[in-house]
Amino acid sequence: MSVLVLYGGDEAAIRRRLRELKEQADGGTGMLVHNLAEVESRDAKPGEVIAPAMAPPFLAPLRLVVVEHVLARFEPRGGARGSRSVGAWSEFPVMAERVPPTSLIVFLGRPFLAEQQARQVTDANPLVQLLKKVPGAQAEHYPELRERERLRYIREEAAVRGIRFRQGPVPREALQPGEEPPPETDPAAYLANLLGGNTLHIANELDKLALWAMGREVTVLDAMRVCAGQREPDHFRMVDALMDGDLGTALEMLQLRLRRGEAEQGILGAVFERYRSLGALAGLLEDGAGEAEIDRQLGNVARYPNLKKAAVERARRHGTAGAREAFAILVEADRAHKSNEVDEDLALEVAFARLARLAPVRGPLAAARGRR
Numbered sequence: 001m002s003v004l005v006l007y008g009g010d011e012a013a014i015r016r017r018l019r020e021l022k023e024q025a026d027g028g029t030g031m032l033v034h035n036l037a038e039v040e041s042r043d044a045k046p047g048e049v050i051a052p053a054m055a056p057p058f059l060a061p062l063r064l065v066v067v068e069h070v071l072a073r074f075e076p077r078g079g080a081r082g083s084r085s086v087g088a089w090s091e092f093p094v095m096a097e098r099v100p101p102t103s104l105i106v107f108l109g110r111p112f113l114a115e116q117q118a119r120q121v122t123d124a125n126p127l128v129q130l131l132k133k134v135p136g137a138q139a140e141h142y143p144e145l146r147e148r149e150r151l152r153y154i155r156e157e158a159a160v161r162g163i164r165f166r167q168g169p170v171p172r173e174a175l176q177p178g179e180e181p182p183p184e185t186d187p188a189a190y191l192a193n194l195l196g197g198n199t200l201h202i203a204n205e206l207d208k209l210a211l212w213a214m215g216r217e218v219t220v221l222d223a224m225r226v227c228a229g230q231r232e233p234d235h236f237r238m239v240d241a242l243m244d245g246d247l248g249t250a251l252e253m254l255q256l257r258l259r260r261g262e263a264e265q266g267i268l269g270a271v272f273e274r275y276r277s278l279g280a281l282a283g284l285l286e287d288g289a290g291e292a293e294i295d296r297q298l299g300n301v302a303r304y305p306n307l308k309k310a311a312v313e314r315a316r317r318h319g320t321a322g323a324r325e326a327f328a329i330l331v332e333a334d335r336a337h338k339s340n341e342v343d344e345d346l347a348l349e350v351a352f353a354r355l356a357r358l359a360p361v362r363g364p365l366a367a368a369r370g371r372r
Helices: 011-026 046-053 087-096 126-131 147-160 187-195 199-213 220-226 232-243 247-259 264-286 291-303 305-338 344-358 363-371
Strands: 003-007 036-039 063-068 103-109 112-114 117-119 138-141
Touching: 003 011, 003 126, 011 063, 011 103, 011 199, 036 046, 046 063, 046 087, 046 103, 087 126, 103 126, 147 187, 147 199, 187 199, 187 220, 199 220, 232 247, 232 264, 232 305, 232 344, 247 264, 247 344, 264 291, 264 305, 264 344, 291 305, 305 344
Parallel strands: 003 103, 003 138, 036 063, 063 103
Antiparallel strands: 112 117
């Protein structure tokens, strides 16, 4: 085998497999640094991959060539763009026949971001299909965790780290000012609902919990403070505030995220995704969709009546017209950010102000706004 393709949505599994391959290439010699070549350009050419693979390993059993980002370049995006031609890569199968058996070329297809959307390399990728035709090549697909698999996965990964979960509701007297108890009473279920199918994120959060607990049992309150409290609630509170016209809270949450080192582009993408969901829900409501279809769009949110009610009310207030205007604001902020027309933080703050003014709030806030 001279070519191995690792791809899919389970990034933690892909990383684990790559570690195994590096250990195999090292063979206990400590010489991996001299026998590892990494090709990270998405525009890499076949010759740039083949060339380092032609050299014999130095005092080790295997030379390893790791190719990253190239597969993502050819992933179909849908719409008019469709699939990209493999172009010069069509010559790769013939070129790979010259690679000696002491070398292994590993193509990584990790999850990636494109057009502010989370994507993953799939079987439909034309370069994946081409690489599978290389004589002796192998492909290993690591699909993203399905919703029903997340709870089991989290329990298993927690056990590996020595984490012991203790079920039970969060006592009101244990909460600090500003904290709200989540609906879950099982820490594993809380994490499954919060973190989704991102296995790398799950691994990172469980590592934090293991350090926090130091062998004691982990409760929902622990998970809320160590995992959710460090990241997710700020995001949801921030966008909820925008959609409700509460600019002060939204800007406060924005500054918290920026102080924690989060990238402006990532924050902008997360806000865009929430407004995309709001637009989809608004479209269903305007079309008179049934409860089951609305619940499918809401996902886990549909399980909690208060969250579902709030999401539906925001979608009704904005409507599809409001969602389209929000998209235009976010696209303009993205353009201004990338073109360096204005300071990055200022571009975000201006976008937030416009989004908050867009929100058709009711009651005292609406009355106050009308007097300005």
